[in-house]
Amino acid sequence: MVTIRLTNSKTRKKEDFVPIDPENVRMYVCGPTVYDRAHLGNARPVVVFDTLFRLLRHVYGPGQVTYVRNFTDVDDKINAEALRRQKAGSPGTLEELIHQRTEETIAWYHADMDALGALRPSMEPRATEFIGQMIAMTEGLIASGHAYAVEGHVLFRVRSYKDYGKLSGRSVDDMIAGARVEVAPFKEDPMDFVLWKPSSGQEPGWPSPWGKGRPGWHIECSAMAHELLGESFDIHGGGLDLLFPHLENEIAQSACAHPQGDFAHYWLHNEMLQVEGKKMSKSLGNFFTVRDLLDQGIPGEVIRFVLLMTHYRSPMDWTAEKARQAEATLRKWRTATASVVASAPLAEVVEALADDLNTAGALAALHAAAGEGDWAGVKASAALLGLLADGLGGWATAPQVDLSMQTEQLASLRAAAMASKDFSAVDALKAALVAAGVEVRMSKAGVELVPGPDFDPAKLEALQ
């Protein structure tokens, strides 16, 4: 069996992955808060952990891996959007408008991530379906002295957990100095964080021993992971931006609530994404959602390919040039593998992925195999990366470019050349088209231009 090696944030080392139970390998990944469309940065962990899910299924068997990714469907940002709609005149109670917003956002999320070729996780629990478990966990933490109730709130007593800060490698005092902690007068210590908070008026709330209220964000993941994967499971994943405070708080809650278990054994974090060398932000005008890119005609498979070009632990840069390269490569591979029966995945590709999910290395191995013409191997290995799948290929066969202008131009140059017997202009345009990857077919019947596997739209644009 292939040995998978993963860089464990908990130990800061690359380690052999040894599952607790090879018959049921368990992974939890922090999912989205469903208040708006997923932006491109949100897509990175989805593709990273989908690739890990695929690798685990390849090594341990498709039925032997349980992948849980939650939906946070109770959050102040969701409430704010529902309230905005109500004020704008939308019919329905606030509760109904909240429900409407989370339902539509989950449907968008599914559609957008499906377009990237991400498999749906084994389970996608919604926080609001596990409120009972969150209350029970909170009660347990109070009983064991790790939490306290005050003024309708329940707070986690950070200093009661000696390992707090270990995952992110900071001391509690450093965190107080560096973090923007909310200093509420009822807190025993500024670092203490909310497990439960009161809901007023129309805010979504559930009855609890501390009055009507709702859970804090961090307790959701701890309660759902425990309910669905048990006290100890294999892998916990998420974006590096979640390390503090979210993941640090998740560990503290779970370790204190279930001291006999050890929560997750391997912690994996993907680095962040930039756009053309800059942080993605609305003020820079380089902020876009996955849907924006899909609507611009960039196929989901191309987006996936670009995300896989960078190792998950390195910051990655989204550029239009990379998307162009990825599209040209996929078009070529799709054409070449269209009628090929996949063999087994190439050892080089499996080895690269098993080495801490080296997707860049796996793509390099695919390029090498393509160079040697091993298309059966390319097809099988690409599947392991979620590429060249049947359902994703519609874009590659769809007419992608309008060559009518160039066709007309070439036809009229040819007509003029017939009269003048000077074919230099025809030859020059023909050469430029061929250099752009266009197949030029000239016959008595006329001129026909067909984009070939090496078609390069940028070179074609340069002709105009």
Ligand SMILES: [Zn+2]
């Ligand atoms: Zn989480």
